[in-house]
Structure formats: structure tokens, C-alpha cells
Amino acid sequence: MNSITPAQLAQWLQQVADPAQPDALPVVLDVREPWELQTASVKPEGFDLRHMPMRSVPARYPELDRHQPIACLCHHGARSAQVVQFLEGNGFTRVVNIHGGINAWSQERDPGVPVY
DSSP, X not given: OEEEOGGGHHHHHHHHOOTTOTTOOOEEEEOSOHHHHHHOOOOOSSSEEEEOOGGGHHHXXXXXXXXSOEEEEOSSSHHHHXXXXXXXXXXXXXXXXXXXXXXXXXXXXXXXXXXX
């Protein structure tokens, strides 16, 4: 499984950008629960932000494009790692885990994101 840290996200976004499809943005898939999103959320900058709680992924993953780059995000990185493994097992090849989750996001990218 591939992982990046929140600090490495900008570099990853550049690496996965498709010059043939400049409007096709990579996705940050936030797999946290709705109450967690209300507590702390990220701003979509250079990526599309999608919310899909982990428990809903088995039913909803067909909503995602298998060929689009997806970086999975949760609180600390454990749930998102499980989602990465699930997606890879279902044919997704451009998926990474955001190691450290939104907790690390607050420390490395945006201190305005609350820590909980």
C-alpha cells in the first residue's frame, strides 16, 4: 500500500495530474463519520473532496472512478488504510493512504484544522 503524509500531498497532486485532462482533479476521500466532519474538515485545494464514511464504502465504492487518483483520509490513518486495501482489492490502482490522517493534516498543512 502506498502512503503519503499531508505534507507530501502537494507533491503527490503534481505527480498524478493528467495534462490531457486538466479539469480532472484527484480526489481526497474522507472516510470519517459525519460528526467528525463537523468537528474538523479540510479545504479542497487542488483536489476534489468526497465524503464517504468507511462503513458505507463497500456499498458506495462504485461511485468512484477506478482510474482517478484517490488519497484516503481519516482521523489518524488506520481506517483510511483499510479503505485503500479494500479499493485496491476491487481494482483501484491509483490509491494512497494519507498517513497520520487529519490529525497530521492539522500539524503539517493547516493549523486551523481542529485537533480532536
